[in-house]
Amino acid sequence: MLRLWTAKHNSTHNQLLKCIHSTSLVNASPENSDVFKPSGKWTPESIRTGLIARKRGMTALWNDQGVREPVTVLQLDNCQVTANIVTTRQDKSEYHAVQVAATDKPIKTTTRQMLGHFRKAKVSPKRVVKEFAITPDAHVPVGTTLSAIHFVPGQYVDVIAKSIGKGFQGGMKRWGFKGLRASHGVSISHRKIGSTGAHQDPGRIWPGKKMPARMGGQRITTQNLPVLRVDSALNLIYLCGAVPGVDDAQVMIRDAKKHLAVGRHNQAKGLYEKVLPKGVDDLPFPAGTSEMAKNLPTIIEAPAYKRSPFVPQE
Numbered sequence: 001m002l003r004l005w006t007a008k009h010n011s012t013h014n015q016l017l018k019c020i021h022s023t024s025l026v027n028a029s030p031e032n033s034d035v036f037k038p039s040g041k042w043t044p045e046s047i048r049t050g051l052i053a054r055k056r057g058m059t060a061l062w063n064d065q066g067v068r069e070p071v072t073v074l075q076l077d078n079c080q081v082t083a084n085i086v087t088t089r090q091d092k093s094e095y096h097a098v099q100v101a102a103t104d105k106p107i108k109t110t111t112r113q114m115l116g117h118f119r120k121a122k123v124s125p126k127r128v129v130k131e132f133a134i135t136p137d138a139h140v141p142v143g144t145t146l147s148a149i150h151f152v153p154g155q156y157v158d159v160i161a162k163s164i165g166k167g168f169q170g171g172m173k174r175w176g177f178k179g180l181r182a183s184h185g186v187s188i189s190h191r192k193i194g195s196t197g198a199h200q201d202p203g204r205i206w207p208g209k210k211m212p213a214r215m216g217g218q219r220i221t222t223q224n225l226p227v228l229r230v231d232s233a234l235n236l237i238y239l240c241g242a243v244p245g246v247d248d249a250q251v252m253i254r255d256a257k258k259h260l261a262v263g264r265h266n267q268a269k270g271l272y273e274k275v276l277p278k279g280v281d282d283l284p285f286p287a288g289t290s291e292m293a294k295n296l297p298t299i300i301e302a303p304a305y306k307r308s309p310f311v312p313q314e
Contacts, residue, residue, distance in 0.1 A: 042285035043137075044267040044275050049287055050132040050254030051146055052079050052102035053237065055161070057247050061228060061238060063304040071228055072243045074159075074251065076235035077103045079146045081287075082121040084139045085131060096136050100146070101126035103250070128250045138286045148235045150288030153302035154279045156224045156256035161245035165217030175210045220244050224256050226277075229301045232293040255283075278305050 042048075053074040061071050083099035103126060107115065110125040118125050121142050140146075151157055171177040171193035180186045180194065193212065197205040205211075222243050229238035237253070245251055259277070266274040276283070279302060284292065 040285060042283045044260070044264045045135065046138055046285065047133065047135045047260070048138050048150075048255055048283065048285065049081075049098035049100060049134050049140060050130075050252055051076060051150055052100055052128050052130055053077070053251055053253055054103070055243060055245050055247055055249050055251050056236075058242065063228075065304050065306075065308040065310070067304065067309060069228065069240055070242070071238045071240055072225075074237045074239065074243070074253065076146065076148055076237075078124070078126075080121075080123045080126070081140045081142055081144045081146070082118065082123055082126070082129065083131075083142060094136070095133065096139065097131040097133050098138070098140050099129060099131045101129045103127040130252055132252075132254060134286075140287045144287065145290040147232055147288050147290045147293040148230045148237050149232050149293050149296060149300070150284055151227050151230065151237055151253065151255075152280050152283055153227050153230055153300050154277050155227055155283070156259045156277065157227060157239065157253050158221055158223045158256050159225060159239070159243040159251050159253055160219065160221045161243060161249055161251035163216045163218055163220050163244040164246055166215040168212065169215040170212045171210060174212060174215045177210075224258060227302065229299065231299050232296060233298045279303070 053076050056073040056075050058070060058072050060068050062068055079100060079102040081098060082101045085095070085097040085099060087095040087097075089095060101118075101123065105125045105127045107125055110118075114129075115125060123143055166173075170191055172179050172191050177193055179191050180189055182190055193210075196209060196211065222241070225239045225241050225243065227237060228240050230236070231238075243251060263275040266272070
């Protein structure tokens, strides 16, 4: 397994490491490139497009310190750009977005409207179509095939998906209530939620009270998950921790909004070394493409920068 981040003694590897996440628009642009021409350089003010992936399940990895870390494996399924969107709002500001589609779909089960849309983008019909808001400099040429190297090992991402539905649940399972006494003095009310309101004043239950109801089955966002490994051959992304959704569910991945906000704040203060997470020098811009993946190692893994838990503290 090749770990470019740990190759410090070889000057050739160091030179490759510095340019590993620089994007060449010429290599990433297909023949049907549109009028959008990104600058090719990521800045803290830039917002890149996200990706559509499928949750393949959970497993475990061991880092270079021998620590076991639970990871969720996400796989890109022929994720391609189908449109660039520019809309003028009522206040004369512009909304920019990139439309991304994934997972091939048979032609006979695709509507004629969507067939014409995919034919115009020169891509095969897709099952899932989503759009991601971006900055004006982050448009991606239509037809570009996105790769797993769009995300850099060591950075943080947000994952958006529909959580697993658990049906109607009580207050203890849904909200973590303590419940009533499990010994003497309580009769068949051990899992009750207790008092829910006051007396005649206000004479009702306040809106938003935590009570039993349907649990799960909603669109949620899990924030700030670190990327541990990227496999460009199989288009796999290994994230530390759990993400919402069942196995084989479609999920959306994007750069972590909160970490980007902190990076912009550090950029304004002049703390340039803290704009991106430790070990990450740059991000593929405007996107990580399959053409770019051909010039990089198949597997890229981020090292553990924390202190080893097996080394005694002095």
